[in-house]
Amino acid sequence: VSLSLFLPDTELPDDGKTNKYLSLYLSIWKNVTFVAKVDSSDLLRKPNMKWLKGKWLDLGSKAGKHVQFKETYDRNSKVYTYEMSIIKVVEGDAGGYRCEVTSKDKCDSCTFEVTVEAVQEEQPANILDAFKRSGDAGEDAGDLDFSALLKKREKKARDEPKEEVDVWEILKDAKPCDYEKIAFDYGITDLRGLLKRLKKMKKVEPKKSDAFLKKLEQCYSVDKGKRTQMHVELHDPNVQVKWLKNGVEIKPSAKYVFECVGNKRTLTINKCNLSDDAAYECVVGEEKSFTEVFVKEPPVTITKLLDDVHVVVGEKVEFECEVSEEGANVKWMKDGVELTKDGKYRIKKDGKKHTLVINEATIEDIGMYYVYTNGGESKGELEVEAKELEVLQSIADLSVKACEQAMFKCEVSDEKVVGKWFKDGVEVKPGNRIKVSHIGRYGITLLGLPLSSSPLNYSLSLSLSLSLSLSLSAPTSEPTRLTVEDVTDSTCALKWRPPERVGAGGVDGYIIEWCKEGEDNWVAANKEPVDKNTYRVKGLPTGEKLLFRVVAMNIAGRSPPCTMKQSVTVREIMEYPKIRLPRQLRTKFIRKVGEKINLVIPFQGKPRPVVNWLKDGEPLENKSVGIRTSDFDTILFIRSAERDHSGTYTLSVQIDNMQDKADIHIQIVDKPGPPINVMVTDVWGFNAALEWKPPKDTGNTDITGYTIQKADKKTQGWFTVYEHNRRPSCTASDLVMGNEYSFRVFSENICGLSDEVAFSKNTAIIGKTGNTLQYYTVLYPPTRSRKHARTIAVQM
Numbered sequence: 001v002s003l004s005l006f007l008p009d010t011e012l013p014d015d016g017k018t019n020k021y022l023s024l025y026l027s028i029w030k031n032v033t034f035v036a037k038v039d040s041s042d043l044l045r046k047p048n049m050k051w052l053k054g055k056w057l058d059l060g061s062k063a064g065k066h067v068q069f070k071e072t073y074d075r076n077s078k079v080y081t082y083e084m085s086i087i088k089v090v091e092g093d094a095g096g097y098r099c100e101v102t103s104k105d106k107c108d109s110c111t112f113e114v115t116v117e118a119v120q121e122e123q124p125a126n127i128l129d130a131f132k133r134s135g136d137a138g139e140d141a142g143d144l145d146f147s148a149l150l151k152k153r154e155k156k157a158r159d160e161p162k163e164e165v166d167v168w169e170i171l172k173d174a175k176p177c178d179y180e181k182i183a184f185d186y187g188i189t190d191l192r193g194l195l196k197r198l199k200k201m202k203k204v205e206p207k208k209s210d211a212f213l214k215k216l217e218q219c220y221s222v223d224k225g226k227r228t229q230m231h232v233e234l235h236d237p238n239v240q241v242k243w244l245k246n247g248v249e250i251k252p253s254a255k256y257v258f259e260c261v262g263n264k265r266t267l268t269i270n271k272c273n274l275s276d277d278a279a280y281e282c283v284v285g286e287e288k289s290f291t292e293v294f295v296k297e298p299p300v301t302i303t304k305l306l307d308d309v310h311v312v313v314g315e316k317v318e319f320e321c322e323v324s325e326e327g328a329n330v331k332w333m334k335d336g337v338e339l340t341k342d343g344k345y346r347i348k349k350d351g352k353k354h355t356l357v358i359n360e361a362t363i364e365d366i367g368m369y370y371v372y373t374n375g376g377e378s379k380g381e382l383e384v385e386a387k388e389l390e391v392l393q394s395i396a397d398l399s400v401k402a403c404e405q406a407m408f409k410c411e412v413s414d415e416k417v418v419g420k421w422f423k424d425g426v427e428v429k430p431g432n433r434i435k436v437s438h439i440g441r442y443g444i445t446l447l448g449l450p451l452s453s454s455p456l457n458y459s460l461s462l463s464l465s466l467s468l469s470l471s472l473s474a475p476t477s478e479p480t481r482l483t484v485e486d487v488t489d490s491t492c493a494l495k496w497r498p499p500e501r502v503g504a505g506g507v508d509g510y511i512i513e514w515c516k517e518g519e520d521n522w523v524a525a526n527k528e529p530v531d532k533n534t535y536r537v538k539g540l541p542t543g544e545k546l547l548f549r550v551v552a553m554n555i556a557g558r559s560p561p562c563t564m565k566q567s568v569t570v571r572e573i574m575e576y577p578k579i580r581l582p583r584q585l586r587t588k589f590i591r592k593v594g595e596k597i598n599l600v601i602p603f604q605g606k607p608r609p610v611v612n613w614l615k616d617g618e619p620l621e622n623k624s625v626g627i628r629t630s631d632f633d634t635i636l637f638i639r640s641a642e643r644d645h646s647g648t649y650t651l652s653v654q655i656d657n658m659q660d661k662a663d664i665h666i667q668i669v670d671k672p673g674p675p676i677n678v679m680v681t682d683v684w685g686f687n688a689a690l691e692w693k694p695p696k697d698t699g700n701t702d703i704t705g706y707t708i709q710k711a712d713k714k715t716q717g718w719f720t721v722y723e724h725n726r727r728p729s730c731t732a733s734d735l736v737m738g739n740e741y742s743f744r745v746f747s748e749n750i751c752g753l754s755d756e757v758a759f760s761k762n763t764a765i766i767g768k769t770g771n772t773l774q775y776y777t778v779l780y781p782p783t784r785s786r787k788h789a790r791t792i793a794v795q796m
Helices: 167-173 176-185 191-200
Strands: 002-006 021-027 032-039 048-053 067-074 079-086 095-103 106-117 212-214 219-223 228-234 242-245 256-261 264-269 278-284 287-296 302-304 309-312 317-323 331-334 345-350 353-358 367-373 376-385 391-393 406-412 421-423 434-439 442-447 458-460 480-487 492-497 509-516 534-537 545-554 575-579 589-592 597-606 610-615 625-629 633-638 647-655 658-669 676-684 687-693 705-712 719-725 729-732 740-749 773-779 789-795
Touching: 032 048, 032 095, 032 106, 048 079, 095 256, 167 176, 219 228, 228 278, 228 287, 264 278, 302 376, 309 317, 317 367, 317 376, 345 575, 353 367, 480 545, 492 509, 492 545, 509 534, 575 647, 575 658, 597 647, 597 658, 610 625, 610 633, 676 740, 687 740, 705 729, 719 729
Parallel strands: 021 106, 219 287, 309 376, 589 658
Antiparallel strands: 002 032, 032 079, 048 095, 067 079, 095 106, 212 228, 228 264, 242 278, 256 264, 278 287, 302 317, 317 353, 331 367, 345 353, 367 376, 391 406, 406 442, 421 458, 434 442, 480 492, 492 534, 509 545, 575 597, 597 633, 610 647, 625 633, 647 658, 676 687, 687 729, 705 719, 705 740, 773 789
């Protein structure tokens, strides 16, 4: 192989010598062409040519506008010419290159090194030409004017150079109390692992090495998604080195690129991710050089900003934002004070979504709320309005008979407002005949027996319009569908549906009660009935398993309780259980008999959810199906699939009453059985019609077609008539006159042809032209069994 170089603006001497190595300097944005010539006079076939950069990168995959290839052949000289052109050279094109030619057991190569330099502006050839004198009196008159030498430049704002920050050096010199702040500022998520490795590393005085001129640096720091390079220099340029990652040898690939230039060895790691954060070694013989690579995640940005929130006193407030990375750390602040989890604030994290929750807003909560990441911030304003008192149910005049009971009932919008009742301007005091009660938002007055026959005037001190309600009824039925909506370390939010049977008395409110599992000491969570169908029980013992029940209240008393069947553990659910089903499992998962099945299904949930598998609604008890579960995924493993492994597998992950489910449909298929009852139904001319029935065993999948073959009685050789025939019938044409043919049929599905074949029960005899043979099946008397049946051909 001879290697030469062509530059459009440069003429290189062509001395006809074979160059095995070139070292050249190129200017940026110039074009360059490398030419390799191969003498094929001693070769039997065309050689294979590869252009490589570094040690393993094949430039053929990069062909395009920037890198172009050309190939020609001279028949007279039997020389192949290969050209590689780099259009508009950039700094990234610098490095070592190699062209490699192979042909059977012969191999040859050439190497060349490329260095890219910036273009330097040319100075005037004669600097004195830039001088000129002012005035018109001649070359000796006037003063020298140097303005021609001055070059007009555009003023650019000077950017202060940004120094690269080595987080490793900052952590080594920082105080332990500052570690968490440094980790948040520089996007370090695994601070504990980083400090653990920092503690293990010891300062060792460098020793003189017989193998290394220059060892690896103590550590390398790289941003996630970027590349990093590690270099060593050796005494012996021909010695071989090994690169290890966490003690395991690294094999060259597109991610890990090895380079060897002289006595310098380089390991390049492309597109670094968190798995590349590890300990690395360069091994030469028995000597080793150690280093650590730390991968820094990019700054976390806020992709969905906070919105302003407007609520009324007592309502729930949620500030929600989304960030660019899952599991990122964020800070919530108000008035310069960081907000933490307590009885008032709750902070939720669900993947990229972060939520600040205020259960019951008050006027004091008004203000600007901020969320901070190490790469951005957002703010949202909270406005809280006081409730306006409204009359929801008023009272009117009431006429009743003596000795009857009268009930005045009034409902207002705020359950905390307590009213006073007056009779003819005098406040009504509770007694034996009069009962005054406040249940939630209701103010009720009951007048007992007997009543005066004179008209009475009642009023409410809030100057509200009043209404009258007469109600004598039985308690309601129990509430329905009691479920848990949310759980924290000291509270539990419940919701339920109203009773199915209410009656004339209506529902005045609900009482919520709880007790510890295994006990019967029920504790009321609210003193006054609540009218809503949701309630958050507060002040619960952390870590206990509790049962909850709800009863409906009306004028007639308590309803039967609606009790939760399953206990609830009082603890904070940091992440709700969620199954992340892979895309290929969202449709039917089909595998052949004997194949291995290994399904890895990730999930999330904190604390760790309980994982359960079912098959067709029943517990999975098949010993041939293995289940392995970790903190973040579950694996279903079958070493050799069988037909009975087919079915619907249900995966559920559950934390207390929070649950997520996913169905996985697995279908195990096999080759089908043979068709049934293959018959020759008709013969005419040189054609024969065949029919059959589909196989009983389809292989647990659809039949995709049939393969039909024929054989004549003389040669007994089978020849294919049709392949992939979709219908259970066909017509065999071009049969030879005077021959007798038999047929056989294979079934076919996605697994292939059936192992067994079905033969036709009768044959087709092709008679002379113009004669038609009809077939009849004759049953010989006296028996009518088909064992004695015979098929005869009758010429018509």
